[in-house]
Amino acid sequence: MIxxxxxxxxxxxxxxxLIDCQGVGYEIEVPMTTFFDLPDEGSEITLLTHLIVREDAQLLFxxxxxxxxxxxxxLIKVNGIGAKVALSILGSIGSSDLADAIQHDDINMLVKIPGIGKKTAERLxxxxxxxxxDLHIDPSVKKHATHIEDIENALISLGYSAKDASMAIKLLPENISINDGIRQALKSLSNNA
Structure with a gap:
């Protein structure tokens, strides 16, 4: 698997x-939450992927x-939720908000997602x-998102552009502390200068 x-x-x-990886162009479908955070064309990026092999296609997400x-x-393990619907859900609500809605039985929040009716929301x-x-997606993701925002704001307050700060934080591991995150981000920014 890729x-x-x-x-x-x-x-x-x-x-x-479309990502060029050493001369091979990979078409990858991404949720809109990822799409909006992508850098400009020509920039180097790293994405985590999931490959689905079907009889008629090989799809990379x-x-x-x-x-x-x-x-x-x-999401794709849930009966009636395919890859396209799962991408739509993640693009509409994001993984931490989705986990929060599921943990708190917030059906009203889930039915606001395009293509999700009451029965599908209840099934989710x-x-x-x-x-x-078991996956620890719920509170830790929100905590990480807050840490990342704090790190990004610190970099901007130190005089880096929002684009540079955004690029630097994408390289950070998920469970990093604010201090270590700022330190690593500054190091990567100085290496790229």
Whole structure:
């Protein structure tokens, strides 16, 4: 299975991107949450991936974070939720908000997602509630997102552009502390200068 891709972003046509990885162009479908955070074309990027092999196609899906990929993998296990619907869900609500809605039985939040009706929302809660506890997607993802925002804000306050700060934080591991994150981000920014 292809678990990660690192290469140069050649094209961005929602929801598909094209990445050149040592001369091979990979078409990758990404949720809109990942798509909006992509750098400019020509930039180097790294995405976590999930490959689905069907009789008529091989489909590669890309994600900015491990939590997003974990949530995608759980969503496609739910009866009636295919890869396209799972991408739509993640693009609409994000993995941490989705985990929060499922943990708190918030059916009203789930039915606001395009293509999700009441029965599907109830099925999502029923089938995913226990699985998400095992994956630790719920509170830790929100904590990480807050840490990342704090790190990004610190870099901007130190005089880096929002684009540079955004690129630097994408390289950070998920469970990094604020201090270590700032330190590593500054190191990567100084290496790129």
């Amino acid at each position: 678990g990660r891709i690192k290469g140069y972003l050649l094209e961005k046509i929602p929801p598909i991107i 890309g994600f900015a974070t491990a939590a997003e990929r974990q949530m995608f993998r759980q 809660v029923l089938e995913l509630k226990d699985r998400l506890k």
